[in-house]
Every structure is written in C-alpha cells, then in structure tokens.
Amino acid sequence: MTLRPVGRPLQKRLALAYAAGIYGAGVLVLVLVDVPLADVGSTRHVDGPPPAANGAGVGLHRLLAGSAVALAVLVPVALALGWFVAGRFLHPLRAMTATAREISAGDLHRRLDLGEPADELTELGRTLDDLFARLQASFDAQRHFVANASHELRTPLAGLRTLLEVALADPGADADSLRATCEEALALGAHQERLVTALLALATSERGPSHRELLDLAGVAGGVLAARRA
Template sequence: MTDPRPLPRRSLRTRLALFYAAGIYVAGIVVLAVVTVPLAGIQSTVPARSQAPGAITGTGEGIGPHQLLVGSAVALALLIPIALAAGWFVAGRFLRPLRAVTATAKAISAGNLHQRLDLGEPADELTELGSVLDDLFARLEASFDAQRHFVANASHELRTPLAGLRTLLEVTLADPDADAGTLRSACQEALALGAHQERLVQALLALATGEGGVARRDTLDLAHVVRGVLASRRGRATERGIDLAERLTPAVTAGDPGLIESLIANLVDNAIRHNHPGGHVEIATQTSGTRATLTVTNSGPAIPDDQIQRLVQPFQRLAPDRNGRRDGYGLGLAIVHAVARAHHAPLTISARPEGGLAVTVRFVRPPLEVPLVTDGFRHGHTAFTRPKNS
C-alpha cells in the first residue's frame, strides 16, 4: 500500500541553494586538489650553521601525507557552511524578481487588475517575463471592463422592451371597459415588442458566435455570398430610396460560411439603415495578391474620425434621426469586427469626407483550390444553412 501522506515540499530557493552549494563545494575540492598535490612533492630547505641568513646548506623532509590529509579535511569542513551560505544568498538574489511576480499576481487575482509588475532593471529573462505578464494583465483588465460594459448595456437593452410589455399588459388589464378591439390592439403591440426582443437576442447570439471563433472552414466565393445577401435586401433599399450598386469579381477565401454571410449581411444592413433618402450603397469584391477583399461604401451622415473606433464597440449607435429615433441595436459593426477578427481578416473603417463610411475586410485566400460552397450544396458535402440576419 502507498503512503497517503504527501512528501515534504522543498521551496525553489532551498533547491537552488543546495545546487549552488554543491557547485561551490565541488569547485573548492578541485582547487584544493590542484594546490595540495604539487605541495606534496616539494622538499623544504633549512639553513645549517650558517651566518648568512640566505645561505641554504641542507634539506629537510617536506610536507608529509598526514599533514596534507588533516589540512584538507579541515578546509573541506569549513567549506560546507560557506558553500551553503553562499548558495542561499545567490538563490535569494536570483529569485527576488520571481517573488515580486508572485506577490503582484496574487494581488491582481484578488481583483486589483490595474496593478502592474514593473520589474525594471536589469534586463534579463525574469524582467522579460514580467513585461509579458504586464501586457497580459492589461489585456485582461480591458477584457473584463468590456465584459462589464457589455453586460450592463445588454441588460438595459433587454429591460426596456420588457418594461414596455409589462406596462402595456397592466394598463390593458386594468381597463374595465376594454373590448375585443382594445385587447387585439394590445396583443399586436405585445407581439411587436416580442419581435424586438427576439431580434435583439439574435443579434447578441450572432455577436457571441463571432467572438467564439471559427468552428469550420469551407472555401467560398465572396461574390457569390454577396449576391445572395443583396437579393434579400433590394426591397428594403427600394422602400428607402437607396440605390444598391455592385462590382463583384471572384474573390475566393476560406472560413465559416455562416459567419461570413452574417458579416456581409450586417455591413449591407448597416449601410442601408444609416443612410439618407436618395443615397447609395456600393459593394465590391476582388482578389488582390493573397487577399480576397470585400468593400462596402455608403453615403450618409458625416462621422468624425475620432468616433470610428467607438462604432465597433457593442451598443454604440450613430446620432438619432430628426424624429429622435435610434434605428438598430448598435451591434452591426461589433458583429463585423468580431467575425473579421475570428478569421484573422484585417478590418478597415474610414469616414468619407462627403458623409457615410467605407468598410474594407481583407480575407486570406486559401492555399489550395477545393470545391466551393454554393447555394445549398457542395460536391459530396452539405453546405451551410443561412442564418437570420443579426
């Protein structure tokens, strides 16, 4: 039977101190051997009845083996505590930055995310590790802040329609004179609020799916996906008086077909939604070097350059229209940013001087040509199912 008691644990400083002490002790033995072995063969010389102090007229017997043995044993015995003390000191000096890293990491894990190591000089492997950990802590702090901000905004967005639905039902039930027409109208408004919540939940799901990464990779043509998206958006664009123009050339890439279609759909919807009557939207695909490029350009209100990065954050909307309404949920470009990052595709968003945005996504071209995903089927494999737009 095995002993259930755990073995005693020695600290890293103790192990390093023993290692350094052993090295120092071995080095002492080598030095002692190098010095004493030649001394054993040296014959001592003594003056014999001479008036001159430097005259040497006779020889003695030299250093005997017994004297060498006793001297070496005493030297080795004295070297043991010296080696242990030196090893303990050197190990402590080398482990001092590591103790600082441990203490700071414990403080940060307790919730103090803004604290950093800042090991400073000298520049060595431990300070390099500290710099890497400082960068990691900074990203974790930004991630936690973004998560708290996202949860707060999502709670607010979901609470508003729920509160409206509850108020509608309470007012309707409290009306003693409510007839069938009133109840039907209340049910229609409740259905509209429910549809609003459903679209918001779908957008949140699309955002979470994009941030979760790519689950599958198929080879597809961006031009083909764009044509399918535009076919379902032309009616909405016509109602708003917006012209949809396309310049589509083959642009083959590899990625998750559902996520890429969600990216394109959100770009087109965003360009139609944040536009003005009589405006235009232009979608282009092309191949440039090792990249398959998608560009969506639209007219619309002028956007300051310093507000561009804010638009890719969740729940960030453009200014309300003349009626004070805010169309959309502020998740369109956030979904685009998440999907592009999952595919390692650089995303460029720039404000046009005449108003509107120009958005470019550069996907990586696949190294090998394989069958493309088409509408519904691919040779030998079932293709993706188009999700509802987020």
C-alpha cells in the same frame, strides 16, 4: 481562492548547486596545491643517501590535515553562501509572484512594470503585463456587454408592461382592442426574442467564429434595396 503556502524547493536546489560548485572549486584548488607538495616531499635522491628526517614530513602531514579540515569547514560555508546567493537571485521572482497575486485578486489595472536590467525575469514580467492587459480588456468588454444587454432588454419589457397595464386599466375594452393589444404584445415578444438571439450571437462572437460560411453581398444589398423601394 485560498493559496497554500509554498516551500522553497527551487532555492534549495540552487543553493545545493552553488554549494557543489564552491566545494568543487575548493577541492580542485587544494588538489592542485597539495599534490605537487606531496610529490616533492616523497622525492628521494637517487645518487645520495635518503634525506634525514626533518620537519618537512611533519609539515606535509599538517598541510594535508589542514586541507581536510578546510574541506570539512567549506561544506557549511558553501551551503550558507549558496543559500544566500539563491535567495538574492530569486527575490525578484518572489516579488513578481506577490504582485501577480494582488493583481489577480481584482485589481487588473495594476502592472508589474519591471524596469532594468533587461533580463529573462524582465521578459517574463512584460509577458505577464500583456496577459493582464488582455484580461482587463476581456473583463471590460464583458461588463459593457452586460450593461448593454440589460438596457436593450429593459426597454421592450417596459413597453410590454405599459401596454398590458393600459389594456387592463380600460374597463370598456372590447374584444377588438384586446386583440390588438395581444398582437402588439406578440410583436414586442418577437422583438425581444430577436434581441436575445442577437445578444447570444454577439456573446458567441467574442470567442471567435465556430464555422465560416460564404455570404453573397450582392444578394443582401439587392434585398435591402428591394425592401426600401416597396
């Protein structure tokens, strides 16, 4: 399966959120500093004449202009810093994604094995490790089932083939011997049918029971004992 390259929308959103926080903090600091200075600069003496024009007004104007420039410069700085912080935050998640893709490619024995610190990403990694362990156990059980099914089916098929080859190789076989051979072949076929039914039931049981029925164990045990005594 070919995976399409994925962009970085989450990093962009985190970067914008961090940048907005940094920019908002900068605006708040400038407001807390400039507003009191502006109030002091605009205060006039009630009892005396207005203060003479001096460098205070010019200094306040420069302060406000400098604050505006600082806010403008803070925008790209906040974006760059937010992008860097978001990238550092998402780096472990990208590493987990790359490792998970390699594991899903066929090597189910590998694990993420995230250590410290014990945070949300570590919990996610442990959950994925548990999932990979269950998948590995499921695939191992499937391989064992296929191997056992192949072995169990090969044995009666080989017996049936041998039986037919012996019957065909006997030029003096009469009707009774051929009939006996056919009866044995039918018995082997019935055995194969029961075996296939049992294998299908075993494969179905791997998914859990579809329905439940009450079973009389006493009756089953009695039937087995009666069959052994007969």
